[in-house]
Amino acid sequence: MRKRWFVGLAVAAALAGGGYVAADYVANAKVEQQAERFARDMRRHMREFRYGSVKADLLGRAIVMKDVEAVTRDGQRIKAASVAVKDFDWQNGAAPRYADFEIKGADLPTTLLADLGRASGSLGSYVGVSTGPIGEAQRLLERAGYKRTKSDLVVRYRYDDATREFEIRDVKLDIADLGQVTLTIKLGNVPSPDARGGAQLLSTGMQATLVGASLAFQDRTLVSRLLKAYAAEKRISEADALARVLRDLRADRDRTRDAFEKEALSALLRFIERPSEIRLALEPASPVPLLSGLTGFLSGRSLAGTFGLKVAAR
Numbered sequence: 001m002r003k004r005w006f007v008g009l010a011v012a013a014a015l016a017g018g019g020y021v022a023a024d025y026v027a028n029a030k031v032e033q034q035a036e037r038f039a040r041d042m043r044r045h046m047r048e049f050r051y052g053s054v055k056a057d058l059l060g061r062a063i064v065m066k067d068v069e070a071v072t073r074d075g076q077r078i079k080a081a082s083v084a085v086k087d088f089d090w091q092n093g094a095a096p097r098y099a100d101f102e103i104k105g106a107d108l109p110t111t112l113l114a115d116l117g118r119a120s121g122s123l124g125s126y127v128g129v130s131t132g133p134i135g136e137a138q139r140l141l142e143r144a145g146y147k148r149t150k151s152d153l154v155v156r157y158r159y160d161d162a163t164r165e166f167e168i169r170d171v172k173l174d175i176a177d178l179g180q181v182t183l184t185i186k187l188g189n190v191p192s193p194d195a196r197g198g199a200q201l202l203s204t205g206m207q208a209t210l211v212g213a214s215l216a217f218q219d220r221t222l223v224s225r226l227l228k229a230y231a232a233e234k235r236i237s238e239a240d241a242l243a244r245v246l247r248d249l250r251a252d253r254d255r256t257r258d259a260f261e262k263e264a265l266s267a268l269l270r271f272i273e274r275p276s277e278i279r280l281a282l283e284p285a286s287p288v289p290l291l292s293g294l295t296g297f298l299s300g301r302s303l304a305g306t307f308g309l310k311v312a313a314r
Contacts, residue, residue, distance in 0.1 A: 031056040031063050038063070038085055041096060047071040051083070062086045068103075081105030098158040108151050150176040159190065165211070166190040178222045186211040188287045209287035210307060219275035245272060260304035264311040271313040283308040 035054040042049035052067030062084040070078045080103045089096035154172040159165070166187045173181040188209040224238075231241035246269060253265035271278040284307050304310070 034088075034090060035063055035065055035085075037090060038088055039065075042070065045073075047073060047075070057084065062102075076109045078109070079107045097161070100156045102155075103151075103153040106151050106153055107148060108153070109148050149178065159192075161192065164188065164190050164192075166208075175222075177220060178225070179220045180218045182216045182218075183214070185213040187290075208290050210282060210284060210290055211287050212281070212283055214279060214281040216277055216279040218277045219271075223272060223275040242272070260309065260311075267311045267313040276314055278313045279311070281308075281310045281312075283310060 031054055035051065039049050039051065048069070048071040050069055051065035054063060054065045056062075057064050065083045065085070066081070068080040068083045072078065082104050083101060084104070085099075085101045087098060087100035089098050152172075152174040154170070154174075156169040156171065158167050158169070160167075166185075168183060168185040171183040173183075175181070188211045190208050227238055227241050227245070230245070231238045234241065234244075236244070249265055249269050249272070253262055253269065256262050256265070267278060288307055
């Protein structure tokens with residue numbers, strides 16, 4: 001009886017294995033076409049996008065492109081060991097409504113996120129990609145001596161036709177030896193991605209609302225590297241550099257009368273003293289029209305009041 005059981009198990013395993021091989025063969029026969037469609041879409045946003053080989057990963061439910069190389073609109077060259085496309089709107093190649101892909105072993109310029117912000121047109125300026133926290137992160141990296149980094153990048157976004165919501169879900173940039181950046185943005189009342197004329201693109205900013213957004217950084221060695229660079233610049237020890245930075249931050253915190261600025265400086269102090277994670281979040285009580293919210297900010301209203309800006313460290 002036991003022998004029959006083992007034989008049956010072996011036959012089932014063989015059939016399953018054979019089925020997987022057959023399915024793998026069929027998938028790979030079609031995967032080249034899908035990979036090229038994905039590459040064509042990437043070329044709409046970049047000067048170049050090419051890959052060495054492609055294979056279907058049935059277990060991971062992904063199309064995996066190896067030896068990927070791309071050139072951004074600004075001429076920055078990016079190389080990656082692999083790009084795994086886990087989900088993609090194959091029906092709308094011109095304006096894909098959703099995508100989920102992971103880049104591993106990427107040699108990235110520190111300007112990449114700012115480049116993506118500029119490439120996204122008005123949306124990038126609305127969420128402050130070019131000049132806000134991400135732009136500052138780029139400057140900090142360059143100050144620490146980094147022009148390029150070895151990174152892994154996960155990108156997930158989705159547009160819902162029924163609710164007219166656009167969401168970037170936990171985009172992760174994992175920078176080797178430095179830390180991890182996680183970005184989430186949710187917009188409401190967004191026109192269909194098919195609307196892409198000049199006037200229609202302008203109307204996107206007039207109609208869209210901010211539901212929420214967050215930017216978090218988990219530190220590995222970035223803070224210590226920045227302190228080391230600061231110490232070298234001032235020709236002092238790293239301990240003295242840390243003491244000086246903390247002293248200046250405490251003085252700024254104690255001097256300000258703005259409640260939010262005091263909260264933000266306190267969070268930054270905690271983060272530099274014990275580097276772990278610092279997080280900026282936009283959490284409005286209700287969706288805020290982007291255009292009127294930014295107009296209010298430019299006229300003197302605070303981001304904390306308009307968009308519910310919060311800063312926390314742990």
